[in-house]
Amino acid sequence: DAGVIQSPRHEVTEMGQEVTLRCKPISGHNSLFWYRQTMMRGLELLIYFNNNVPIDDSGMPEDRFSAKMPNASFSTLKIQPSEPRDSAVYFCASSINSIHEQFFGPGTRLTVL
Amino acid sequence: ELKVEQNPLFLSMQEGKNYTIYCNYSTTSDRLYWYRQDPGKSLESLFVLLSNGAVKQEGRLMASLDTKARLSTLHITAAVHDLSATYFCAVDRPENTDKLIFGTGTRLQVFP
Numbered sequence: 001d002a003g004v005i006q007s008p009r010h011e012v013t014e015m016g017q018e019v020t021l022r023c024k025p026i027s028g029h030n031s032l033f034w035y036r037q038t039m040m041r042g043l044e045l046l047i048y049f050n051n052n053v054p055i056d057d058s059g060m061p062e063d064r065f066s067a068k069m070p071n072a073s074f075s076t077l078k079i080q081p082s083e084p085r086d087s088a089v090y091f092c093a094s095s096i097n098s099i100h101e102q103f104f105g106p107g108t109r110l111t112v113l
Numbered sequence: 114e115l116k117v118e119q120n121p122l123f124l125s126m127q128e129g130k131n132y133t134i135y136c137n138y139s140t141t142s143d144r145l146y147w148y149r150q151d152p153g154k155s156l157e158s159l160f161v162l163l164s165n166g167a168v169k170q171e172g173r174l175m176a177s178l179d180t181k182a183r184l185s186t187l188h189i190t191a192a193v194h195d196l197s198a199t200y201f202c203a204v205d206r207p208e209n210t211d212k213l214i215f216g217t218g219t220r221l222q223v224f225p
Contacts, residue, residue: 056212102213
């Protein structure tokens with residue numbers, strides 16, 4: 001199994017631009033999580049999906065952030081417009097409901113100038 | 114609200130020494146997870162502890178869970194430089210078991 005796949009691995013953009021991060025979970029996993037990690041705030045859960053349905057988006061910082069999961073093998077996290085304070089590493093993780101052990105992707109390092 | 118606390122936050126230890134990292138959590142939970150993160154890398158699952166009294170060992174690392182005390186420990190035996198990383202514990206929320214609550218992490222540095 002290839003594990004959780006994220007793209008791009010690195011993204012550098014200018015303030016005000018739209019950014020889209022992508023994630024492919026492990027096949028057969030039915031929960032998908034988006035996290036953000038910074039030195040100041042540590043690891044934060046932004047949103048998670050179960051069977052493609054958003055269950056808890058209370059961690060999404062503001063309306064500039066949105067996430068979708070159109071099918072079991074793909075999810076996106078979009079930031080529009082981006083701001084310098086959004087600079088962070090964004091991780092996607094997936095798990096099977098019965099076990100809850102989460103497997104993390106390699107992350108996307110986002111820099112907003 | 115479930116809170117997960119780790120201590121110490123930073124640990125600098127000499128090769129060959131033993132030490133324990135502690136993970137305390139504030140409400141009932143039967144499942145606990147340990148992860149490792151190398152600098153600039155992703156989180157890697159180390160241990161899954163699914164019941165009171167569970168003990169798991171991998172190489173120089175051993176994890177245990179005491180659900181009555183709401184405490185998990187990660188014991189390091191005869192540390193080596195390759196163990197230098199940040200270690201996170203995470204706990205299932207009892208009312209919402211899809212979601213894990215992560216501790217702040219313990220940054221471990223092993224020096225010669």
